[in-house]
Amino acid sequence: MTEGPVELDSRRGMAAQKATDIRRILAEVESNAKALRDRQQELEEHLLTAPATTWPEAATKARYVLNLYAASLSAQDARHRDLIAIVLDDFTRLAAND
Secondary structure: OOOOOOOHHHHOOHHHHHHHHHHHHHHHHHHHHHHHHHHHHHHHHHHHHOOOOOHHHHHHHHHHHHHHHHHHOOOOOHHHHHHHHHHHHHHHHHHHHO
């Protein structure tokens, strides 16, 4: 009998170790992605149900929607990306003046 747990990874070949590492990382990434989707859904439900009471709150909602839209743009759509960047900069500048 051994005194402690046997480290099985060290007894596998390099290819098997890499495959195991990839499976572990993939499982972690999938878990993190699900948690992110759940949090995003919770945020969106809040944004849908709670009306903004100030201009900065409205700008925060608009910023979120613009970032969603920007993420869906193709790399070639530089004009819309520039417009989004300018609007987001405007939000930041105007919020600082309040």
